[in-house]
Structure formats: structure tokens, C-alpha cells
Amino acid sequence: MSEMKRVVRSLLDLPIETKHRNKEVSSGSGYIAPGKLGSIYESLCISDLTSPEAVCAICSVLDASPEHRKLIEMYVQAVWALAINIADKDNDVVGGLEVVDEKSGSFVAVQPCPGTFFVNVGDFTVAWSNGRFSSVKHRVQCIEGGVRVSIGMLMFTPWDVAVESPEELIDSENP
Incomplete structure (x- = not known):
């Protein structure tokens, strides 16, 4: 890493x-x-x-x-193996990640937890999963001393391609 x-x-x-x-x-x-x-x-x-x-x-x-x-x-x-390595070996403790609390609508800090990593699915995944996953509104506030490195793995579709859910994710509760 x-x-x-x-x-x-x-x-x-x-x-x-x-x-x-x-x-x-x-x-x-x-x-x-x-x-x-x-x-x-x-x-x-x-x-x-x-x-x-x-x-x-x-x-x-x-x-x-x-x-x-x-x-x-x-x-x-080796992105999967690397993600496991991040969880196992990267003990950075510099905070700054904040997510929106759905009840209050305000940002709340996510406390760093050594040995873990954070996954936030984007809007593409919300559409693809037929709403079964949700995207978290977030931001990073650099308020602590020290270097904070975030490595993003983003997914996009071509502009001219419609996002469709697999049949397994479509049912009467999630049409």
C-alpha cells in the first residue's frame, strides 16, 4: 500500500x-x-x-x-487483495470523513478505525441494484494534522448506455 x-x-x-x-x-x-x-x-x-x-x-x-x-x-x-491489505495493514488514523445523518440531515464524523476500510457505493450502483444499495452523501474535512490519502475506485457507464438491474434484483417489492 x-x-x-x-x-x-x-x-x-x-x-x-x-x-x-x-x-x-x-x-x-x-x-x-x-x-x-x-x-x-x-x-x-x-x-x-x-x-x-x-x-x-x-x-x-x-x-x-x-x-x-x-x-x-x-x-x-489485485484490487480486492489490496482492499484486504488496506484493512489488515493500513493503520492510518487521520480522520475527516463525514456522512449525512438521514434523520437530522447534518454531517456527522466517521471515526477512523484501524484495520478497516470504508466503501461508499455511488448512484450508478443504486440504479443497478434497483435501490437495494444506497449512496451516502459524504464529504472530507481536513481538520487534523497529517497526510490523509483516499484511493477511490469509481464506476461509470458510457453516456449512451442505460443502466438496468439484473433480473434477480427485480421483484414485487422492487419493481
């Missing part, structure tokens, strides 16, 4: 012109510079982690070194 964080940090240290070559292909993808969503938020998005071609393309666009390419590919191929 520390190697992946090192790669993420080094990619974010690339010249701004290089990062801007990572173009948006769907909402929230591409390069998001600090200031667009907050003064310290910055993102480089690989739009399709399931596609070796997309991973190769983003590595080419960012002039990623062979070491970076290898580590990114390892991350993509």
Missing part, C-alpha cells in the same frame, strides 16, 4: 500541463485541479480500471515510468 501511495503522490507531483492531458471522458473523470472542488482536493482519474487498454492509455498520457505502470497495473489486477 505504501508503494501505491508513493506512486499516487508522484503522479500528483507531475507538471500541471502533463496532468491536464488526462481528459474528462465522463463526469468526474480526467484531471481535477485544486480549487475546482476545494483548495486541497486534486484527482487523476483512470476512467476504466477494468480495461488494460485504458490503464495503458492513461500511463502513456501521463508519461508514467515503467515502475509506475507496473505498480498501477498491479493495483488494478
Whole structure:
């Protein structure tokens, strides 16, 4: 995990012109510079982690070194094992994650819990699951000293494709 964080940090240290070559292909993808969503938020998005071609393309666009390419590919191929490693080995205790309490409508802090990781499904998954999963409104407030690294795994559909639930998730209670 520390190697992946090192790669993420080094990619974010690339010249701004290089990062801007990572173009948006769907909402929230591409390069998001600090200031667009907050003064310290910055993102480089690989739009399709399931596609070796997309991973190769983003590595080419960012002039990623062979070491970076290898580590990114390892991350993509072993995301489940990596998530388990995060839960087992990453003991970061820097907080900042807040979620909306459905009853009060206000943000409440999620206390860091070493040895665990947080999964928030997005709106795509809500639609795909026929409402069986829900997306949590959240934000990150950087109020503690120290470095906080979040690694997001996002799912998008092409703009021209309708999201449909599998038949197993459609019944009389969830039409």
C-alpha cells in the first residue's frame, strides 16, 4: 500500500500541463485541479480500471515510468487483495470523513478505525441494484494534522448506455 501511495503522490507531483492531458471522458473523470472542488482536493482519474487498454492509455498520457505502470497495473489486477491489505495493514488514523445523518440531515464524523476500510457505493450502483444499495452523501474535512490519502475506485457507464438491474434484483417489492 505504501508503494501505491508513493506512486499516487508522484503522479500528483507531475507538471500541471502533463496532468491536464488526462481528459474528462465522463463526469468526474480526467484531471481535477485544486480549487475546482476545494483548495486541497486534486484527482487523476483512470476512467476504466477494468480495461488494460485504458490503464495503458492513461500511463502513456501521463508519461508514467515503467515502475509506475507496473505498480498501477498491479493495483488494478489485485484490487480486492489490496482492499484486504488496506484493512489488515493500513493503520492510518487521520480522520475527516463525514456522512449525512438521514434523520437530522447534518454531517456527522466517521471515526477512523484501524484495520478497516470504508466503501461508499455511488448512484450508478443504486440504479443497478434497483435501490437495494444506497449512496451516502459524504464529504472530507481536513481538520487534523497529517497526510490523509483516499484511493477511490469509481464506476461509470458510457453516456449512451442505460443502466438496468439484473433480473434477480427485480421483484414485487422492487419493481
